[in-house]
Amino acid sequence: MKASTQERLKSTAAHVFLIGFIALILFPFLMVIAISFRKGNFALGALIPTGEDLSLEHWKYVLGIPYTETMPDGSVRTVQASTPVLQWFWNSLKVSTSASLLIILLSGTAAYAFARMQFAAREQLLKSLLILQVFPMVLALVAIYALLQLIGEFIPAFGLNTHPGLVLTYLGGIAIYIWMIKGYFDTIPVSIEESAKIDGATHFQAFVRILLPMSAPIFAVVFILSFISHISEYPVASVVLQTEGKWTLAVGAQSFLYEQNYLWGKFAATAVLSGLPITVMFLFCQRFLISGLTSGGVKE
Amino acid sequence: MGIVSIKTLDKTYPASGKNPAFRAVKGIDLEIPDGEFIVLVGPSGCGKSTTLRMVAGLEKISGGTISIDGVVVNDLLPKDRGIAMVFQNYALYPHLTLFENMAFGLRLAKTPKTEIHRRVTDAAKILGLENILERKPAALSGGQRQRVAVGRSIVRDPKVFLFDEPLSNLDAKMRVQMRSEIAKLHARLGTTMIYVTHDQVEAMTMGDRICVMKDGEIMQVADPLTLYNKPDNVFVAGFIGSPPMNLFKGTLERREGRLFFHETAEADALFVPLTGQMAKLVAGREGKPVFFGIRPENISESPHAIDSTPITATVELSEPMGSETNVYLKTGAGNLIARLHTERLIAMGDSLTIHLNLAKAHLFDATTEQVIR
Numbered sequence: 001m002k003a004s005t006q007e008r009l010k011s012t013a014a015h016v017f018l019i020g021f022i023a024l025i026l027f028p029f030l031m032v033i034a035i036s037f038r039k040g041n042f043a044l045g046a047l048i049p050t051g052e053d054l055s056l057e058h059w060k061y062v063l064g065i066p067y068t069e070t071m072p073d074g075s076v077r078t079v080q081a082s083t084p085v086l087q088w089f090w091n092s093l094k095v096s097t098s099a100s101l102l103i104i105l106l107s108g109t110a111a112y113a114f115a116r117m118q119f120a121a122r123e124q125l126l127k128s129l130l131i132l133q134v135f136p137m138v139l140a141l142v143a144i145y146a147l148l149q150l151i152g153e154f155i156p157a158f159g160l161n162t163h164p165g166l167v168l169t170y171l172g173g174i175a176i177y178i179w180m181i182k183g184y185f186d187t188i189p190v191s192i193e194e195s196a197k198i199d200g201a202t203h204f205q206a207f208v209r210i211l212l213p214m215s216a217p218i219f220a221v222v223f224i225l226s227f228i229s230h231i232s233e234y235p236v237a238s239v240v241l242q243t244e245g246k247w248t249l250a251v252g253a254q255s256f257l258y259e260q261n262y263l264w265g266k267f268a269a270t271a272v273l274s275g276l277p278i279t280v281m282f283l284f285c286q287r288f289l290i291s292g293l294t295s296g297g298v299k300e
Numbered sequence: 301m302g303i304v305s306i307k308t309l310d311k312t313y314p315a316s317g318k319n320p321a322f323r324a325v326k327g328i329d330l331e332i333p334d335g336e337f338i339v340l341v342g343p344s345g346c347g348k349s350t351t352l353r354m355v356a357g358l359e360k361i362s363g364g365t366i367s368i369d370g371v372v373v374n375d376l377l378p379k380d381r382g383i384a385m386v387f388q389n390y391a392l393y394p395h396l397t398l399f400e401n402m403a404f405g406l407r408l409a410k411t412p413k414t415e416i417h418r419r420v421t422d423a424a425k426i427l428g429l430e431n432i433l434e435r436k437p438a439a440l441s442g443g444q445r446q447r448v449a450v451g452r453s454i455v456r457d458p459k460v461f462l463f464d465e466p467l468s469n470l471d472a473k474m475r476v477q478m479r480s481e482i483a484k485l486h487a488r489l490g491t492t493m494i495y496v497t498h499d500q501v502e503a504m505t506m507g508d509r510i511c512v513m514k515d516g517e518i519m520q521v522a523d524p525l526t527l528y529n530k531p532d533n534v535f536v537a538g539f540i541g542s543p544p545m546n547l548f549k550g551t552l553e554r555r556e557g558r559l560f561f562h563e564t565a566e567a568d569a570l571f572v573p574l575t576g577q578m579a580k581l582v583a584g585r586e587g588k589p590v591f592f593g594i595r596p597e598n599i600s601e602s603p604h605a606i607d608s609t610p611i612t613a614t615v616e617l618s619e620p621m622g623s624e625t626n627v628y629l630k631t632g633a634g635n636l637i638a639r640l641h642t643e644r645l646i647a648m649g650d651s652l653t654i655h656l657n658l659a660k661a662h663l664f665d666a667t668t669e670q671v672i673r
Contacts, residue, residue, distance in 0.1 A: 014645060050665050105467070119465040123317075144672060188390065189389060189390035191387045191389055192392070192393065192394075194358050194385075194387070194391065195385065195387060195391040195449075195452075196390075196393070196404070197357075197358070197377075197378050198357075198358075198379065198383065198384065198405075198456075199379065199404050199405030199408060199452070199456070200378075200379035200408040200409055201379075201404075201408055205408065208395055209404075213395045214395055243667075257587050298387075298389035298390055298392070298394075299393055299485045
């Protein structure tokens with residue numbers, strides 16, 4: 001009896017702690033959602049907007065749907081969004097998806113070389129990759145700006161204020177992904193590829209037909225991580241992309257906050273919008289995040 | 301056809317980081333006729349796997365040549381050498397079904413579908429896998445997985461099969477079963493097979509010939525019984541057989557016109573009078589250091605053989621096994637193990653007189669470690 005009371009106490013305490021913890025995480029998120037549905041641009045207010053407070057004006061604005069607004073003097077006017085939020089949304093998707101796909105391609109092949117091939121200065125290269133990654137990309141903003149301008153003179157499609165140019169700079173930050181994928185490759189026994197080689201596979205065929213299918217989980221992880229970090233990336237995007245029509249959501253959302261006026265409502269709606277593709281991507285990638293994909297091939 | 305000819309084969313791993321350069325295989329020569337089942341055996345690090353991997357084309361050759369059917373294959377890709385290999389850890393493709401595992405090589409070679417189907421099902425029939433071809437490797441037991449790996453090799457229809465310790469990961473019972481299955485497979489296919497193992501029982505039971513290796517060199521190549529009865533050197537003598545051959549270091553001495561082997565020891569030194577053929581063999585070597593070797597089963601309680609010689613020693617340990625008893629007798633440097641066919645119990649501390657069959661004993665030169673014949 002005494003033991004079961006203690007057990008119950010323990011379990012209650014654990015639940016209280018966990019629920020409190022989840023609330024702590026969810027609260028800011030719920031606040032952002034609340035702000036996006038609240039009339040006017042106020043950061044504070046009820047967590048669940050009701051009645052007079054509830055309004056879809058920010059969402060209509062963000063989605064480019066005209067809506068009516070009552071002015072302080074009592075007159076009513078129709079508002080049509082002047083900023084292309086949906087265009088930003090599309091830009092973000094385009095940049096993040098293509099950057100993530102290219103990152104998988106580049107870091108996957110690089111990781112294969114680091115994990116499986118012997119070449120001069122292999123160890124040193126691996127370590128220097130990690131050290132370089134210690135410096136945030138923001139520190140190289142000036143260099144990135146100058147480089148893109150220079151590239152733009154020869155290949156305009158990859159210059160400043162272009163999406164390919166932005167993707168190009170994002171491809172510079174793949175060291176951490178190379179390390180992650182290499183770590184995964186290292187756990188896959190070499191003998192599987194050797195046996196593919198005896199079966200007549202080239203290096204490339206062994207990589208594509210044997211190693212890649214076994215490595216789906218790590219590629220899913222890398223894709224998600226890269227997608228999240230690039231859809232929310234602000235500093236580089238804000239420098240590279242200069243005209244409103246080219247902005248990504250992160251840059252665009254920031255434009256709602258200027259010194260004279262913080263448009264919290266529109267900012268919040270944009271923020272929630274940028275979370276949508278991440279959620280969708282996560283649900284999609286989840287089916288690759290299965291364990292046991294490599295089991296059975298060798299005796300562990 | 302599958303004649304493998306290895307000439308002055310050398311493998312040196314270059315120095316990397318803190319590791320100095322390492323010469324794993326030291327200029328070995330080996331001729332393997334068509335259809336032979338040859339076993340490379342030796343302790344770990346003896347270069348047997350490296351040799352096999354060089355035949356397979358998974359390891360670059362530092363020196364010498366490997367030819368298969370007269371064609372030097374040093375620079376050929378594994379797939380062009382006409383070989384197939386079974387790995388210790390099976391090395392199956394975990395994301396493919398058994399059928400696709402076996403068909404993988406044929407698909408890469410763009411073999412017609414009907415041909416693939418025929419060859420895979422044929423191989424599956426030989427190995428009793430025909431009902432589980434749609435399963436994936438994870439759903440199989442260890443023995444089945446290794447059978448799939450063998451099947452994958454059969455499908456390639458190679459000139460030479462290479463086995464790299466294929467049974468080491470199986471449990472004892474499955475190992476015995478797979479051992480006979482591979483032996484039967486060899487009898488059925490008649491293809492050349494090179495089999496690497498560290499297990500001398502596998503080597504003795506499976507090989508037409510056995511190649512014993514040590515430190516990158518070949519110690520002896522012979523059929524199992526020759527290897528057992530006529531070892532070329534101390535290493536082979538001690539490596540093959542269980543319990544191992546008794547080996548003692550000592551000198552040859554002549555006293556009162558008779559030859560003796562005198563063990564080098566402080567106390568309880570073994571003192572074996574040498575008679576008959578053995579005495580003639582070593583005449584003129586008096587005073588030289590030698591190894592004296594005799595297998596436990598060539599020692600008996602009564603003098604059966606003509607060339608037998610009696611010695612008396614104290615029993616340190618006796619292990620009755622039922623049909624026979626392993627008796628450990630005290631000698632200078634350790635024990636003389638005798639496998640006696642006796643039905644009485646031998647007590648520890650007893651003084652026992654045993655007879656060594658000198659016709660089956662061996663003397664090795666202590667400096668070259670080669671047998672004196």
